Amino acid sequence: MSEWIMVCLLEEIPRLGSRVVHSGKGEIAVFRNGSDEVFALMDKCPHKGGPLSQGIVFDRKVTCPLHGWTVQLDSGEAVAPDCGCTRRYRVRVDKGEVHINLS
Amino acid sequence: MKKPSLVVIGNGMAGVRTLEELLKLAPDLYDITVFGAEPHGNYNRILLSPVLAGEMTIKDIMLNDVDWYAQNGITLHLNKKVTQIDRVRRKVIADDGTEAAYDRLLFATGSNPVMLPVPGRDLPGVVSYRDIKDTDEMIEAAAYYRHAVVIGGGLLGLEAANGLKLRGMDVTVVHLMPWLMERQLDRTAANLLQKSLEAKGLKFLLEKQTAELLPAQIPPSPPFAKGGAMEATDVTIPTFEKGGARGDLRVGAIRFKDGTEIPADLVVMAVGIRPNTELAEAAGLHCERGVAVNDTMQTYDPRIYAVGECVSHRGTAYGLVAPLFEQAKVCANHLAQFGISRYTGSTTSTKLKVTGIDLFSAGDFTGGEGAEEIVLSDPSGGVYKKLVVKGDKIVGSVLYGDTADGSWYFQLLRDGQNIRELRDRLLFGQNHLGNAGHQGQNRAESMPDSMEVCGCNGVCKGTIVKAIKEKGLFTLNDVRKHTKASASCGSCTGLVEQILASTLGGAYAPTPAEKPVCTCTEHTHAEVRKSIRQHKLLTIPEVMRFMEWGTPDGCASCRPALNYYLVATWPHEAQDDPRSRHINERAHANIQKLGDYSVVPRMWGGVTSPDQLRRIADVADKYQIPAMKITGGQRIALAGVKKEDLPKVWADLDMPSGYAYGKSLRSVKTCVGNAFCRFGTQDTLGMGIALEKAFWGMWAPHKVKFGISGCPRNCSEAAIKDIGVIGVESGWEIYVAGNGGTKTEIAQFLVKVKTQEEVMEYAGAFMELYRQEGYYLERTAQWLQRIGLDFVKRHVVDDAKNRGELYRQLLDALEARKDPWQERTQEGAERQEFRVLEILEEVPA
Secondary structure (H helix, E strand, O other): OOOEEEEEEHHHOOOOEEEEEEEOOEEEEEEEOOOOOEEEEEOOOOOOOOOHHHOEEEOOEEEOOOOOOEEEOOOOEEOOOOOOEOOEEEEEEEOOEEEEEOO | OOOOEEEEEOOOHHHHHHHHHHHHHOOOOOEEEEEEOOOOOEEOHHHHHHHHOOOOOHHHHEEEOHHHHHHOOOEEEEOOOEEEEEOOOOEEEEOOOOEEEOOEEEEOOOEEEOOOOOOOOOOOOEEEOOOHHHHHHHHHHHHHOOEEEEEOOOHHHHHHHHHHHHOOOEEEEEEOOOOOOOOOOOHHHHHHHHHHHHHOOOEEEEOOOEEEEEEOOOOOOOOOOOOOOOOHHHHOOHHHHHHHHHOOOOEEEEEEOOOOEEEOOEEEEOOOEEEOOHHHHHOOOOEOOOEEEOOOOEOOOOOEEEOHHHEEEOOEOOOOHHHHHHHHHHHHHHHOOOOOOOOOOOOOEEEOOEOOEOEEEEEOOOOOOOEEEEEEEEOOOOEEEEEEEEOOEEEEEEEEOOOOOHHHHHHHHHHOOOOOOOHHHHHHOHHHHOOOOOOOOOOOOOOOOOOEEEOOOOEEHHHHHHHHHHHOOOOHHHHHHHHOOOOOOOOOHHHHHHHHHHHHHHHOOOOOOOOEOOOOOOOEHHHHHHHHHHOOOOOHHHHHHHOOOOOOOOOOOHHHHHHHHHHHHOOOOOOOOHHHOOHHHHHOOEEOOOOOEEEOEOOHHHOOOHHHHHHHHHHHHHOOOOEEEEOOOOOEEEEEEOHHHHHHHHHHHOOOEOOOOOOEEEEEEEOOHHHOOOOOOOOHHHHHHHHHHHHOOOEOOOOEEEEEEOOOOOOOOHHHOOEEEEEEOOEEEEEEOOEOOOOOEOOEEEEEEOOHHHHHHHHHHHHHHHHHHOOOOOOHHHHHHHHOHHHHHHHHHHOHHHHHHHHHHHHHHHOOOOOHHHHHHOOOHHHHHHOOEOOOOOOOO
């Protein structure tokens, strides 16, 4: 059974920005892109663990602020030629509320 | 809906490069079909010489194997030569009857070697030097025969001769002209080259015209090397079958116009190439020397494009790889329907790929009217360097023996840079310009593979060379993407370029001077700035729409640049976009490796007080800040602050932001000056504080640091600051564009003035000029190198009115500035940045 938890309202995440959620599983970055799609990733770059939440968001990607790796928001995978993956969480927007599923 | 189809005729470097560029821009736009007359995937034709010389194998030089085509959904017809184009029904037909319909057609048929129209040219054993098949034939022949004659003493001929010599043949190069490589070299350099090739055992016959190729006397000619009874015709491969009237007799000798003869079991014709336009002409396309194309690489039939050696662009047909790649890029842009790119021709350079011989040639080395030559000649040392200069610009260069500075001269040539000030040191190379930076000229080749090239990313030479070879990389950008070498601080860029050049030989394409902002656009920084100014663009989406950006919301490279250009050009009207700033400038603190931040409060002119120090100490205690550090800019850094704590830390500090994180004015470093120092001549503390209070909070293309010294002993290191002010008895000397960082640059003397007010005005005007003209992420030193000190003097020193205007513009831009820390300690939207969302409890499984 899946557990959906509301974390915030969509409007509380700036467009092309993110918010950080503290959870029992560590910090989770919740992103909102230019088309109001929402994504959630473990807030650790596959390169050296940089906080992806603090990166610049574009398209369906975010660039890590530490060394400039770009990570795909919809899969958590680093954009080639870099190689690596960060954990992705399911997320949905319902009546303007952002829900996340940590299972 | 069915996708439109794109058919490519020619599976060589130009055609496939165009496809690669196209797939990057628009991966799913077309159904793509490629016809290749050769039975191979796409390979690096330029590296056939090392293959012939036995230094590389065919496998080493493959760029795209057959799998690549499959992976990208491209239909590949190998071994099929297109023989007919039906432009009315829009289809192509190959020699085996295969047909393919097209909506867009790309011609990349390359060129054909020129075969001299002499009797005997069809004899077995007479080959050209163009593709893998030719190379294989030459390698085979070298195993069985002794005498090789290469007709043509140009680049290709010499590389062929060298390869055959290394394979044990007795090689004579026959050349019609009085000296070798006459299109790239002057006589002196050519003589040096000939001498060292002779030392390798090659023979030369100059000013000899070939009259006839004669068949061997005794058929079949006896193999001398191995294989005993093997017949000469056994080693010949299909094309040889057309031996013609003379039956199966192999070539045996060459006769010249003057009646002399020499033995020749293998004749390589390397007298030139001719664009392959046969098919295009048959299809009724307008051809000149090659298939005529316009600046968008379109032929006279707008559905048909052409790139590569088969093309004639503005009357020029190119036979080198760098221009082909530039054409490929432009062509791909139009095929992808972006329509914003133009090819305007290329300046080319040449390198000879013969191991142990360093030769470089670029531009017009004969000069002509009004040209002067700067020459260094050391015949017994085997070094010759000639630069041809016209109107203070390099127009051509020939280097022999020491080519380390070839790419530098080529860059100066292509940029049309004024070399007046470098002139006396120019020939001694870039390392003699008095900068201590580690650009790495001349080091690449002698470096062991294990030596680290890029200190930032820990990349060794071997890793770079491997990536270049295995992944088929050609440009600095490719290498940066794949290996990260020189992708961070960039100080090893020169070295990486050297490695590229030495690994690729002639295939190396130096990075163009004016690069696009990033891969989202074709436009350069200069073009973007101009549009923002001219069309009064005020937001990033506006710029992207207006300039037809290729991506919906840019990327982490272009957005910060655009944001800077907007706020610098329209300080009161453009809206600053925090989402397009690096986190440091958004959080107004410096992100650290563990994701926490460092905080550096401003201490005007490096001057502090017991009260300030007490507050800093209290803050450090209260927030359990793990480290405190005195910075190089005479301030105190609090390192390891959690992001959530930043607003509270700032509030408790109650000091302004030091902008230690920003592309902005950072520290103003001072000595104590005449307030205390027995040598001090001026009030440096007052000067430093005045400058810092005037210009803090100013956004710039990159960070900016000032240094103010009270005497020429220069305790504040003013000579390596963006602006250095040095007090002397009679006033102040102002120096600009120094840098103590990645690459040490000594600041250059701008002007000497009398009063503090004058220092403020000159410094302000210089800063504003940099803000308006500098490209994003370009430090003042690089900027000055690009535009020249003369430019700055004209605007800031010579023209008082302009100086006043620049200064006024800077003050005007700074009018509305607010201290970012103070702003953020108050409640408001900005604080959202620092709040973590509610904590979730452990989720039950």
